[in-house]
Amino acid sequence: MTKPFLAVENLVVDYHVPGGTFRAVDDVSFSVDKGRTIAVVGESGCGKSTIAKALMRLVTPTSGRIELDGTDIASMSEAKLRPMRSRFQMVFQDPYGSLDPHMTAQEIVAEPLKLQGVRSKAERHKAAATLIDQVGLPVRSLDKHPSEFSGGQRQRIGIARALASKPELLVCDEATSALDVSVQAQVLRLLKSIQDDTGITYVFISHNLGVVQEISDSVMVMQKGRLVEHGSTASVLTAPKEDYTRKLRRAALDPSTMTGLKPRHLVRSLALANQA
Numbered sequence: 001m002t003k004p005f006l007a008v009e010n011l012v013v014d015y016h017v018p019g020g021t022f023r024a025v026d027d028v029s030f031s032v033d034k035g036r037t038i039a040v041v042g043e044s045g046c047g048k049s050t051i052a053k054a055l056m057r058l059v060t061p062t063s064g065r066i067e068l069d070g071t072d073i074a075s076m077s078e079a080k081l082r083p084m085r086s087r088f089q090m091v092f093q094d095p096y097g098s099l100d101p102h103m104t105a106q107e108i109v110a111e112p113l114k115l116q117g118v119r120s121k122a123e124r125h126k127a128a129a130t131l132i133d134q135v136g137l138p139v140r141s142l143d144k145h146p147s148e149f150s151g152g153q154r155q156r157i158g159i160a161r162a163l164a165s166k167p168e169l170l171v172c173d174e175a176t177s178a179l180d181v182s183v184q185a186q187v188l189r190l191l192k193s194i195q196d197d198t199g200i201t202y203v204f205i206s207h208n209l210g211v212v213q214e215i216s217d218s219v220m221v222m223q224k225g226r227l228v229e230h231g232s233t234a235s236v237l238t239a240p241k242e243d244y245t246r247k248l249r250r251a252a253l254d255p256s257t258m259t260g261l262k263p264r265h266l267v268r269s270l271a272l273a274n275q276a
């Protein structure tokens with residue numbers, strides 16, 4: 001049996017809060033094979049972003065293992081982690097806030113290469129042109145600043161930057177949530193085609209069950225830091241075993257019973273529920 005590309009075992013993340021600690025992720029285990037996509041869903045505050053941050057080692061797990069291609073990065077020192085960081089990258093929700101407004105698209109996309117020690121400016125320029133083309137933007141747009149792009153174009157720049165170091169794992173934290181439905185669909189298609197071409201593995205965090213249905217092979221449902229259901233996307237979304245998952249689906253249908261699902265996420269969830 002082949003080993004999963006990402007295997008998370010008994011992950012616990014505590015935050016220090018006044019007077020003690022708060023357990024944001026409580027004994028969560030999951031795995032995903034190379035070239036596949038796992039979605040993390042659950043209401044606001046259930047610990048989705050904390051899982052993303054732990055996978056990126058932006059927070060240090062309290063305990064548990066995060067095996068990336070067989071290497072446990074959960075408690076690795078920053079010095080040992082540094083050369084591995086290019087292997088896992090993240091795309092953030094907010095295409096407006098996550099790009100430096102003073103930098104050109106060229107500088108934004110090429111910066112990770114500079115940090116990786118690619119000294120030649122010409123080489124970085126060439127790589128940025130290839131990446132910007134890969135995400136479907138004209139090469140001439142590399143001279144522009146973030147304010148000159150639309151939200152969807154900015155998200156493409158964020159994806160190009162994340163791909164610059166040729167990561168094997170991409171964590172997308174609500175990466176399409178700030179986009180209009182049609183632009184969202186374009187970005188999802190782009191992510192899928194990149195996966196088909198490169199065999200990259202995705203962890204896709206989303207409130208939007210429609211988006212999750214479109215992009216993911218498997219789904220894990222979180223509630224208050226704990227994993228309540230985990231399985232193939234088809235089984236979890238169309239025949240959920242747990243009451244909480246059913247509640248989440250109902251919440252996507254009925255704004256009056258919303259439990260943290262935000263209105264802009266409902267459109268595609270409604271479409272999904274209508275199909276079911």
Ligand SMILES: Nc1ncnc2c1ncn2[C@@H]1O[C@H](COP(=O)(O)OP(=O)(O)OP(=O)(O)O)[C@@H](O)[C@H]1O
Nearest residue numbers: 015016017022024043044045046047048049050051
């Ligand atoms: N730095 C922190 N210090 C203390 N508590 C935190 C910190 N970051 C997050 N939390 C708490 O941990 C819990 C999980 O937060 P997290 O951001 O992971 O949830 P989420 O599911 O991503 O929510 P959302 O969908 O609203 O982004 C929440 O109760 C949050 O208030």
